[in-house]
Amino acid sequence: MIRDRALQTREKLVGKLPVTGELLRGSLLERTVRHKSGCPKCARGEGHQVHVLTVSYAGGRVRQFSVRRERVAEVRRWLENYQKLKDAIEAICELNHDLLRPDAAVPRGGRKKRD
Structure with a gap:
């Protein structure tokens, strides 16, 4: 009975898998970049907001991708799809x-009692 319930639950989960190519692993970070000189915005201390996708790999290797502002919502959706999957x-x-x-219902092959 428990086995049947587990199998049914598993099949429901498999049916709900977000099977799509829109998957992305990593973390989306928001950073502030400041120029050393020549930028009035940076001189006021505001800086420039940039988005970066950071992906870690085995062996401690990390890759970073700059993400354009107009693609941030798409990247967030792809990251969410990955997390759901x-x-x-x-x-x-x-x-x-x-x-x-x-299974609890199946007798275990233990020692037989001798009379």
């Missing part, structure tokens, strides 16, 4: 862990 995969894995456990 990752969360769904983790939930499916947890259900599969439960499915690997021995």
